Amino acid sequence: MKKAWFTRNGRIFKPLSLYGWLITAAALIYVGFSVLRILRLSLKLNQTLVEIAFQVTITAVVYILIAYFTQERNSN
DSSP, X not given: OOOOSEEEETTEEEEOSHHHHHHHHHHHXXXXXXXXXXXXXXXXXXXXXXXXXXXXHHHHHHHHHHHHHTBOOOOX
16 A cells, blocks of 8 residues: 555645655745745735745645645545
8 A cells, every 4th residue: 555645634735745745835825936936926916916826825735735635544
């Protein structure tokens, strides 16, 4: 059996393995750099907020999909 990368605790996915921690760190770094890039390039507040929300949402969806498919499963 493959080792799980994440475990689910309620609605939160907690990293279990090195791969899980690397994915979590990469997602946080990507969001951080994306927000900084958007803040530097955008002139209108409304446009800035929409772009930041879009980047955070897309990153969260990808992170959740990866965590869901690599989570620790209980065998019943």
